[in-house]
Amino acid sequence: MNAPTSTAVLAPTVKLLIGGKFVESQTTQWRNVVNPATQEVLARVPFATPEEINAAVASAKEAFKTWKKTPIGTRSRIFLKLQQLIRENMSELAALLTAEQGKTLPDAEGDVFRGLEVVEHAAGIGNLQLGELANNVANGVDTYTVLQPLGVCAGITPFNFPAMIPLWMFPMAIATGNTFVLKPSEQDPMVTMRLCELALEAGTPPGVLNVVHGGEDAVNAICDHADIKAISFVGSTKVGTHVYNRASLNGKRVQCMMGAKNHAIVVPDANKEQTLNALAGAAFGAAGQRCMALSVVILVGESQKWIPELVAKAKTLKVSGGTEKGTDVGPLISCAARDRVVGLIERGIADGATLELDGRNPSVPGYEKGNFVGPTIFSGVKPGMSIYDQEIFGPVLCLAAADTLDEAIEFINSNPNGNGTAIFTQSGAAARKFQEEIDVGQVGINVPIPVPVPIFSFTGSRASKLGDLGPYGKQVVMFYTQTKTVTARWFDDSTVSQGVNTTISLK
Numbered sequence: 392m393n394a395p396t397s398t399a400v401l402a403p404t405v406k407l408l409i410g411g412k413f414v415e416s417q418t419t420q421w422r423n424v425v426n427p428a429t430q431e432v433l434a435r436v437p438f439a440t441p442e443e444i445n446a447a448v449a450s451a452k453e454a455f456k457t458w459k460k461t462p463i464g465t466r467s468r469i470f471l472k473l474q475q476l477i478r479e480n481m482s483e484l485a486a487l488l489t490a491e492q493g494k495t496l497p498d499a500e501g502d503v504f505r506g507l508e509v510v511e512h513a514a515g516i517g518n519l520q521l522g523e524l525a526n527n528v529a530n531g532v533d534t535y536t537v538l539q540p541l542g543v544c545a546g547i548t549p550f551n552f553p554a555m556i557p558l559w560m561f562p563m564a565i566a567t568g569n570t571f572v573l574k575p576s577e578q579d580p581m582v583t584m585r586l587c588e589l590a591l592e593a594g595t596p597p598g599v600l601n602v603v604h605g606g607e608d609a610v611n612a613i614c615d616h617a618d619i620k621a622i623s624f625v626g627s628t629k630v631g632t633h634v635y636n637r638a639s640l641n642g643k644r645v646q647c648m649m650g651a652k653n654h655a656i657v658v659p660d661a662n663k664e665q666t667l668n669a670l671a672g673a674a675f676g677a678a679g680q681r682c683m684a685l686s687v688v689i690l691v692g693e694s695q696k697w698i699p700e701l702v703a704k705a706k707t708l709k710v711s712g713g714t715e716k717g718t719d720v721g722p723l724i725s726c727a728a729r730d731r732v733v734g735l736i737e738r739g740i741a742d743g744a745t746l747e748l749d750g751r752n753p754s755v756p757g758y759e760k761g762n763f764v765g766p767t768i769f770s771g772v773k774p775g776m777s778i779y780d781q782e783i784f785g786p787v788l789c790l791a792a793a794d795t796l797d798e799a800i801e802f803i804n805s806n807p808n809g810n811g812t813a814i815f816t817q818s819g820a821a822a823r824k825f826q827e828e829i830d831v832g833q834v835g836i837n838v839p840i841p842v843p844v845p846i847f848s849f850t851g852s853r854a855s856k857l858g859d860l861g862p863y864g865k866q867v868v869m870f871y872t873q874t875k876t877v878t879a880r881w882f883d884d885s886t887v888s889q890g891v892n893t894t895i896s897l898k
């Protein structure tokens with residue numbers, strides 16, 4: 392739900408970041424940032440005016456003139472400092488994240504930490520943004536490439552990783568010499584803003600990093616702005632497809648990482664205890680609000696007998712506020728998200744799936760107003776049911792059955808999404824076959840959430856991704872730069888002229 396409200400609530404305002412200054416928006420449209428465990432209003436976020444968005448882009452454009460020429464070491468040291476500041480402020484960042492997003496404190500630290508890894512990677516930009524050189528491509532001629540920044544780039548982020556995903560974007564964009572305009576999720580922008588404060592404290596010059604807030608209008612303004620050269624988007628397939636089409640038509644480079652329906656296959660030779668732990672953690676952790684959450688498990692053959700044990704394990708998970716010790720499953724981001732997930736559970740029952748565990752209306756003492764749904768498990772799930780066809784984005788696990796590994800692989804490849812997948816097996820041959828034949832970006836072998844570390848790039852296939860290059864890793868260096876190829880001849884003073892060359896051959 393992105394509709395702004397004009398209700399005045401006396402909570403602190405979230406600022407815009409323009410030209411190195413945190414400024415109050417002049418907008419009349421505000422939205423509350425709400426603690427999803429308690430409904431406490433934590434802050435008000437503005438929907439920036441068109442003038443404010445233009446000002447942010449203009450400041451990034453101006454800053455680019457000097458930032459693009461800034462030495463590698465200067466850029467690199469900002470991220471060395473930023474990683475230190477993030478480490479020093481880890482507990483505070485996690486607490487802020489839990490308050491506005493809902494996930495448990497340890498998982499909030501994980502959210503910050505996975506972003507911190509990208510900051511560490513950005514500090515090594517000197518080794519990443521390297522061109523190529525070929526000596527003597529013709530007589531006295533060398534050819535080399537330089538990877539030059541694009542200009543003003545923009546990032547649009549979702550609510551579910553308000554630390555990690557902004558950190559996927561601005562550190563690598565800035566490290567490669569671009570300037571940046573970030574549009575965080577309007578549902579939980581506070582930890583993102585704190586990270587931006589730390590980025591300024593680490594030495595990011597004014598105008599190099601800017602932040603605007605808002606929803607649809609702000610995103611469309613970014614897609615249309617003539618001075619923005621590239622956009623990184625992470626969010627739902629519907630919005631990502633819109634952003635990709637609109638911004639591409641405007642001549643921008645765009646990468647969109649989008650929705651998912653992540654399947655795991657359980658082969659009966661898998662280690663049962665390890666597998667059931669992995670499945671429960673990946674399906675219900677973060678209340679299922681991860682783009683890499685496991686939402687479908689295909690039980691092959693004898694492993695179909697493991698359902699009661701999986702249900703028993705899911706029942707042991709503690710549903711409570713993210714700040715409570717021992718909590719496994721926190722609240723969903725909003726009342727609307729909870730209502731949607733509950734509605735889908737009802738549809739699942741109506742569509743004929745078997746409800747093995749019902750997480751609707753859990754009792755959560757002390758958090759009676761929170762947006763909680765407990766772990767929910769359906770078996771007998773088939774394509775055509777809404778719980779299978781839609782991304783639920785809640786703690787709901789769908790179980791399906793297959794007789795063979797081939798059938799299970801075919802099942803996954805027939806789903807339109809291709810974000811993440813996993814296989815659980817003790818057989819190298821089964822794992823290798825899976826790895827070869829599955830058409831999904833991130834593949835886990837006995838790893839339920841295979842999010843790559845930043846030496847590699849996040850990826851995705853089919854409906855989960857638009858654009859060729861993924862976030863972080865080597866691919867994002869290509870995304871945020873353009874290749875210039877220089878062919879150079881330096882004549883020796885003693886070189887005798889060979890006369891006029893009217894051919895295309897280098898002589």
Ligand code: NAD
Nearest residue numbers: 548549550575576606607610626627630648649650651682
């Ligand atoms: P969302 O698409 O609703 O929002 C993403 C961004 O788009 C936000 O900044 C939002 O303000 C903006 N937006 C929302 N509606 C818009 C509209 N109509 N027009 C233009 N902009 C709009 O996504 P979300 O609910 O915040 O996040 C959850 C989704 O993100 C899930 O589908 C999840 O799978 C996906 N996700 C994907 C990845 C990945 O790497 N593939 C990672 C995290 C989340």
